[in-house]
Amino acid sequence: MQVIRTITRSLGIIAVFSAAVLLGNTGSAAARNGTNQLLCFDGTTDTANGNTGGAVYGGVCTRTANGAILDNSVAVGSGDYSGVFFKTSSLSGKLLGDVTQLSFRYTGVATAGSPRISLPIDVTGDGTTDFYAFIGAFSCNDGAGLVDPIHDSTCTIFYTGGPVSGDPNWAAFVAAHPTWHVGATPFVIADDAGLWTVSDVHLGEKAANKNNKNDCKKGGWMNLEREDGSSFKNQGDCVQFMNTGK
Known part of the structure; x- marks a missing residue:
C-alpha cells in the first residue's frame, strides 16, 4: 500500500527533523523572521549542518508572508524533504480530544504522503513521543486546498503504532484513543518529489x-x-x- 510505504520511509526523516529541532539547526529562513514563529526545515540545511548521519538530502523550504514554499523538485542523494513547524506548540501534552485546531492550506499536486501534518503521539502521557499520526492532503482536503481534520469528517488519520494503521476521521481517532496525548513538536512536511506552497498553518502556535x-x-x-x-x-x-x- 502506497500510504504505508510513504509512512515507513518518513520515519527516518522524522528522526533527522527531531535532531535538527533539538539542536536548534533549523533553516536560515527561520532566523530572518523575527517575531514570526513559523520556522522552516529542509534536507539541504540538515545535510549542511551535519544532522543526517552522513546521508545527503535535498529539498528547500522558503518562508513567505503567510507560509512557505516547499521545493522538492530537484532529486538529491537520499531524497528530498522540506517543511514547517512552530518553535512552541500549545498542542504538546494535550489529550487528542482537547485539540481544537490543526490545519493548513496548500497549492500543488498532493501525493500519497505530501504535504501532510505529522502529529507526534504520546500513548502514556509521559512526555515521550511513541510514534506519529499522519494527516495528508491526498486523503484529507476540501477540494479547495484546505487540510482540516478537526472539522472535515472525510479526513483519514493514519498512524504507525497500534493494531490498525488508521481511523476514518478525527472523531473516530479520538474515540478509539481517548487517553492518547500529542507528543513533542507537530509539523507539516513534504518528502515526495514536487513543489508546494503551504499557508495558514495552525499547529498550536503561540497565543x-x-x-x-x-x-x-x-x-x-x-x-x-x-x-x-x-x-x-x-x-x-x-x-x-x-x-x-x-
Whole structure:
C-alpha cells in the first residue's frame, strides 16, 4: 500500500527533523523572521549542518508572508524533504480530544504522503513521543486546498503504532484513543518529489501576547492566535486584540 510505504520511509526523516529541532539547526529562513514563529526545515540545511548521519538530502523550504514554499523538485542523494513547524506548540501534552485546531492550506499536486501534518503521539502521557499520526492532503482536503481534520469528517488519520494503521476521521481517532496525548513538536512536511506552497498553518502556535502589538506586524499576525485558539483576520484585527483584548 502506497500510504504505508510513504509512512515507513518518513520515519527516518522524522528522526533527522527531531535532531535538527533539538539542536536548534533549523533553516536560515527561520532566523530572518523575527517575531514570526513559523520556522522552516529542509534536507539541504540538515545535510549542511551535519544532522543526517552522513546521508545527503535535498529539498528547500522558503518562508513567505503567510507560509512557505516547499521545493522538492530537484532529486538529491537520499531524497528530498522540506517543511514547517512552530518553535512552541500549545498542542504538546494535550489529550487528542482537547485539540481544537490543526490545519493548513496548500497549492500543488498532493501525493500519497505530501504535504501532510505529522502529529507526534504520546500513548502514556509521559512526555515521550511513541510514534506519529499522519494527516495528508491526498486523503484529507476540501477540494479547495484546505487540510482540516478537526472539522472535515472525510479526513483519514493514519498512524504507525497500534493494531490498525488508521481511523476514518478525527472523531473516530479520538474515540478509539481517548487517553492518547500529542507528543513533542507537530509539523507539516513534504518528502515526495514536487513543489508546494503551504499557508495558514495552525499547529498550536503561540497565543498572542496582548502587550506586544509589534508581534502583529510584518505578517506576524498570521502565526498568532487568541487564547481560545481562534485566528486573526488581518493585522488590524491582531492589533485591536493587543489593544483591547477583543
